[in-house]
Amino acid sequence: MDDKLLERRNRYLGAGSTLFYERPVTIVRGEGVHLYDEHGKRYVDMYNNVPSVGHCHPHVVDAVSKQVATLNVHSRYLHPGIVDYAARLTATLHDGIDSVVFTCSGTEANEVALMMARATTGGVGIVCTDEAYHGNSAEVRKLNRCRASTGAVRSIPYPDLYRYDGKGDALEYYLARLDAVIEGFARDGIPFAGMLACPIFANEGLPRVPEGFLAAAAERVHRAGGVFIADEVQAGFCRTGRWWGYEYADCVPDIVSMGKPLGAGIALAGAASSAAIVETFRRSTRYFNTFASSPVQAAAGNAVLDVVERDGVLDNVTRVGAFLRDRLGTLVGQHPSVGELRGCGLFIGVEWVRDRESKTPDRDGAIRVVNALKDRGYLTSNAGAYGNVLKLRPPLVFSQGDAEAFVGVFESTLADLM
Amino acid sequence: MDDKLLERRNRYLGAGSTLFYERPVTIVRGEGVHLYDEHGKRYVDMYNNVPSVGHCHPHVVDAVSKQVATLNVHSRYLHPGIVDYAARLTATLHDGIDSVVFTCSGTEANEVALMMARATTGGVGIVCTDEAYHGNSAEVRKLNRCRASTGAVRSIPYPDLYRYDGKGDALEYYLARLDAVIEGFARDGIPFAGMLACPIFANEGLPRVPEGFLAAAAERVHRAGGVFIADEVQAGFCRTGRWWGYEYADCVPDIVSMGKPLGAGIALAGAASSAAIVETFRRSTRYFNTFASSPVQAAAGNAVLDVVERDGVLDNVTRVGAFLRDRLGTLVGQHPSVGELRGCGLFIGVEWVRDRESKTPDRDGAIRVVNALKDRGYLTSNAGAYGNVLKLRPPLVFSQGDAEAFVGVFESTLADLM
Numbered sequence: 001m002d003d004k005l006l007e008r009r010n011r012y013l014g015a016g017s018t019l020f021y022e023r024p025v026t027i028v029r030g031e032g033v034h035l036y037d038e039h040g041k042r043y044v045d046m047y048n049n050v051p052s053v054g055h056c057h058p059h060v061v062d063a064v065s066k067q068v069a070t071l072n073v074h075s076r077y078l079h080p081g082i083v084d085y086a087a088r089l090t091a092t093l094h095d096g097i098d099s100v101v102f103t104c105s106g107t108e109a110n111e112v113a114l115m116m117a118r119a120t121t122g123g124v125g126i127v128c129t130d131e132a133y134h135g136n137s138a139e140v141r142k143l144n145r146c147r148a149s150t151g152a153v154r155s156i157p158y159p160d161l162y163r164y165d166g167k168g169d170a171l172e173y174y175l176a177r178l179d180a181v182i183e184g185f186a187r188d189g190i191p192f193a194g195m196l197a198c199p200i201f202a203n204e205g206l207p208r209v210p211e212g213f214l215a216a217a218a219e220r221v222h223r224a225g226g227v228f229i230a231d232e233v234q235a236g237f238c239r240t241g242r243w244w245g246y247e248y249a250d251c252v253p254d255i256v257s258m259g260k261p262l263g264a265g266i267a268l269a270g271a272a273s274s275a276a277i278v279e280t281f282r283r284s285t286r287y288f289n290t291f292a293s294s295p296v297q298a299a300a301g302n303a304v305l306d307v308v309e310r311d312g313v314l315d316n317v318t319r320v321g322a323f324l325r326d327r328l329g330t331l332v333g334q335h336p337s338v339g340e341l342r343g344c345g346l347f348i349g350v351e352w353v354r355d356r357e358s359k360t361p362d363r364d365g366a367i368r369v370v371n372a373l374k375d376r377g378y379l380t381s382n383a384g385a386y387g388n389v390l391k392l393r394p395p396l397v398f399s400q401g402d403a404e405a406f407v408g409v410f411e412s413t414l415a416d417l418m
Numbered sequence: 419m420d421d422k423l424l425e426r427r428n429r430y431l432g433a434g435s436t437l438f439y440e441r442p443v444t445i446v447r448g449e450g451v452h453l454y455d456e457h458g459k460r461y462v463d464m465y466n467n468v469p470s471v472g473h474c475h476p477h478v479v480d481a482v483s484k485q486v487a488t489l490n491v492h493s494r495y496l497h498p499g500i501v502d503y504a505a506r507l508t509a510t511l512h513d514g515i516d517s518v519v520f521t522c523s524g525t526e527a528n529e530v531a532l533m534m535a536r537a538t539t540g541g542v543g544i545v546c547t548d549e550a551y552h553g554n555s556a557e558v559r560k561l562n563r564c565r566a567s568t569g570a571v572r573s574i575p576y577p578d579l580y581r582y583d584g585k586g587d588a589l590e591y592y593l594a595r596l597d598a599v600i601e602g603f604a605r606d607g608i609p610f611a612g613m614l615a616c617p618i619f620a621n622e623g624l625p626r627v628p629e630g631f632l633a634a635a636a637e638r639v640h641r642a643g644g645v646f647i648a649d650e651v652q653a654g655f656c657r658t659g660r661w662w663g664y665e666y667a668d669c670v671p672d673i674v675s676m677g678k679p680l681g682a683g684i685a686l687a688g689a690a691s692s693a694a695i696v697e698t699f700r701r702s703t704r705y706f707n708t709f710a711s712s713p714v715q716a717a718a719g720n721a722v723l724d725v726v727e728r729d730g731v732l733d734n735v736t737r738v739g740a741f742l743r744d745r746l747g748t749l750v751g752q753h754p755s756v757g758e759l760r761g762c763g764l765f766i767g768v769e770w771v772r773d774r775e776s777k778t779p780d781r782d783g784a785i786r787v788v789n790a791l792k793d794r795g796y797l798t799s800n801a802g803a804y805g806n807v808l809k810l811r812p813p814l815v816f817s818q819g820d821a822e823a824f825v826g827v828f829e830s831t832l833a834d835l836m
Contacts (some may be wrong), residue, residue: 005496011693012504013493013711014517016700018496027495029488035495048491050708056487065483069474070447072683073466075431076438077445077453078423086430099432104522104685105709111555136705137529138557260708266489267522267685267709275429282434285556290468290678291523291685293431 002026002038006284013166020381022371030055033395033402035379044402046373046380046394052237052261053307054397060264060303067299073291081298088305090272091260092243094252099278102270102292103301106233106259107135112271112287113196113229113257119284121226121276127181129158131385133203134196134231143196152190154181158385160207162351164338171210178217182224194226194254199245202234205347205384208342214251217228227254227277233269234347237261238308238396241318248344261396266300267291314394321345324392324403331411337365346398349383350390361386372413378406420444420456438799440789448473449819451813453797462820464791464798464812470655470679471725472815476668478682478721479525492708493520499716506723508690510661512670517696520688520710524677525553530689530705531614531647531675538695538701539644541609545599549803551621552614552649561614572599575727576803578625580758581767581777589628596635600642612644612672617663620652623802623809624767626760632669645672645695645814651687652765656726656814659736659763666762679814684718685709692833725760731814742810742821749829755783764816767801768808779804790831796824814819819833
């Protein structure tokens, strides 16, 4: 670890600017699924979803470099790039989602999504789940790890079959909680706007959820006059083996926010919806975003889509994801520290527990594994409501060979830690 | 105008996504102070502050292209680029501003600045001016064209000597309004956090202000336990002929938000403050921003600083700005439609009025000039509380020759419109 660099970083960015790992790594180069430190040590990236088609993909690098050299300006002049990109991007979404408002970050995408919901319904009340993370602005932060049962933003417990200890049917239990919040808004005279959720509850540790939960939740939201927003910043863009997390969750949102993987590192995010909702939003806010909808955002986004289409990335995610989950499942099936292995596509969560009976979350255990894997050249992280879920989320181009190699290292790491 | 492209844009981005000019232009290439449409027609850019060192500056293009090809990842690994950039950037600010939180947009920078102010004071009450624009998020929008005299965000009238019609001393009048808002917070039991203002009131049309206004305002804010935030998104980074707008306004802020010109088009913005305030903010929020503090932000920011230092950009702004303001001042000094020409550095506002006596704002007149200049190959816009201020804000590398050529065109445009 570069102690001098760390000291300078603390001074100029603040010590509270968190780094990964007990002994942070300096990363100076990326290529495909690999990252390299300042001494040339190679790490396999099993964490980052931003470099969706791999770090520094030549086609994306080329497209971005050419565009930066040609034109990089805001969207108050006509330019075909962002229009073409919006057309291609919305074509991957379900019918009825026709139009996009581009932003620079997932936070800004959720800001826009919330404004769309409120502008189109005339309501303000938003339901979220209680251990999610949706961004860093003042408004969006209200939805992070939200415990509120008063005010305009209120939460329901995130669905989790592994830890569900209620009596009776889990689906009914969670839906009843949603009903209660919607009724609470009505009782308190707060007009309802809708619900915002990550379709795979990524920050909550990718819990197994009662089948049909989100479809039923969206139906209840609609019945109460609200709209359903899918936060696809983590779930979307092929990650689950479907184009969008809401397809995996089998529900149909009214508004879709998206971000991280779209531009392979170029700041590109947005909120998509029906033309009518987007227009209502545009007219009510006159929204403008200096760096968004730029030709460079378009170049990056289009190049990423080129690679996804050309290289069969979605098929790769499905195939390698299934293989990896299968092999890891076999490996940890009886492991005393693993409560459950779950996930979809190339997004896997491994629930670390003190023992399988008590299910007591073992955050320290998960962190130990994360750091041990890092020392062995694999970059992962931990997530979840208890911080005890090992989070595996490699670039979408992670290969079967990469998966095989990881399984071997994971096995020996577990053995070493026992 | 490309009608088909416009139609597709309306469909995919929403018709409410505003374009400049009665007949919008398609722009496909930029170089230096020039933009080119799809037929190769050349426009002189007298509006954009984002391409601070000129469109597609080769040094910036090269630095960004190399970095995009090498590594483009988030800030939870150590990387020297963003630390070096933070050190260079803070060196341009006054002593005591040592540390930066990077973001992707000016909106996010103001979000962070507000959180810093509130975290460090424990207060919530914010004073702003009443015709400003500070960004597009829900929280920051509360400060846009704010008329509130209740709640946590309240406004004072922006200072404007041209339209000041109060009795007595203007400085005392505006400061008394600030005192009244601060007292109002105390009376209503809303703990005071501070004041946020653009040091040159750019969106308010670059008004002439009573001398010493912002220094006196900051002093009153401090006395009341608040902090003073300078929104330098438009005013900062050499625009005024000083490094930062607050130097031009002769005041010393506690927090500085910045954005547009920093990365020459790469989404780069941030909020800087003392190490203590940044650390209080970091610890209270655990703020993280996926695309910010990246090696690509650093490469862009460092390359722009290279050009600014190497090519004497600050001196160019001072010299060409003074020349341009002088020549234009002579030109419009007696013009019946021009109430006042004002500004600083390469940021000039021309107040359009129905006649010089009534001072009735003439928004239509300003818009007519903007469109006429566009037809003659000069891109400008209108701004101000009444939309009647012709806004001239070319890239910082605008040359004396560029300025001379513009003066000629401006003169003939005015003659044609009479």
